[in-house]
Amino acid sequence: MDIRLGNGYDVHRFGDGDHVWLCGVKLPHGRGLQGHSDADVGMHALTDAIYGALARGDIGQHFPPSDPQWKGAESHIFLRHAIGLARGMGYEMMNCDVTLVCERPKVGPHALAMRSALCQIMEVDVDRVSVKATTSERLGFTGREEGIAALATAALIKG
Numbered sequence: 001m002d003i004r005l006g007n008g009y010d011v012h013r014f015g016d017g018d019h020v021w022l023c024g025v026k027l028p029h030g031r032g033l034q035g036h037s038d039a040d041v042g043m044h045a046l047t048d049a050i051y052g053a054l055a056r057g058d059i060g061q062h063f064p065p066s067d068p069q070w071k072g073a074e075s076h077i078f079l080r081h082a083i084g085l086a087r088g089m090g091y092e093m094m095n096c097d098v099t100l101v102c103e104r105p106k107v108g109p110h111a112l113a114m115r116s117a118l119c120q121i122m123e124v125d126v127d128r129v130s131v132k133a134t135t136s137e138r139l140g141f142t143g144r145e146e147g148i149a150a151l152a153t154a155a156l157i158k159g
């Protein structure tokens with residue numbers, strides 16, 4: 001049995017807008033997250049955790065922000081690529097865990113929808129996918145609501 005662990009971290013800043021995409025769920029919000037893609041910070045962190053587990057670089061190497069092809073792209077494209085790479089190397093998702101760091105929006109009421117969205121994209125059981133959140137007690141850039149940070153861990157298993 002071969003188990004590989006990876007971690008991911010991402011940040012997107014708030015700008016104009018009326019919604020945010022978080023882990024595949026569109027939430028109405030007073031501001032939007034800025035990015036080259038749809039700025040789904042949680043999905044980006046999870047995608048990077050998978051690349052990290054595989055030692056296959058990071059999201060910006062596979063989908064360069066300088067490439068106009070990815071402007072406005074839906075982030076499921078990135079996650080599908082990462083999990084496809086994992087399967088191509090003989091790995092399955094054992095479990096993964098995403099933590100969103102923001103004062104708002106409140107994630108708890110939407111966590112199950114987020115887990116469902118991620119597990120559908122990755123084609124894994126929902127009990128293998130965790131999404132949770134914390135504030136940063138109003139400290140730092142997340143505390144000032146200048147942006148949202150996300151951390152993720154992925155465990156991949158072969159055999």
Ligand SMILES: Nc1ccn([C@@H]2O[C@H](COP(=O)(O)O)[C@@H](O)[C@H]2O)c(=O)n1
Binds near residue numbers: 105
């Ligand atoms: N965006 C968020 C932030 C937090 N939660 C939930 O609230 C709990 C308490 O947060 P603290 O930062 O005060 O520890 C946290 O454990 C989450 O359950 C949330 O849903 N959305």
Ligand SMILES: C[C@@]1(CO)OP(=O)(O)OP(=O)(O)OC[C@H]1O
Binds near residue numbers: 059060
């Ligand atoms: C996802 C990509 C795609 O161009 O752009 P962004 O939406 O800016 O997101 P980031 O987390 O900075 O990762 C870099 C890029 O790969």
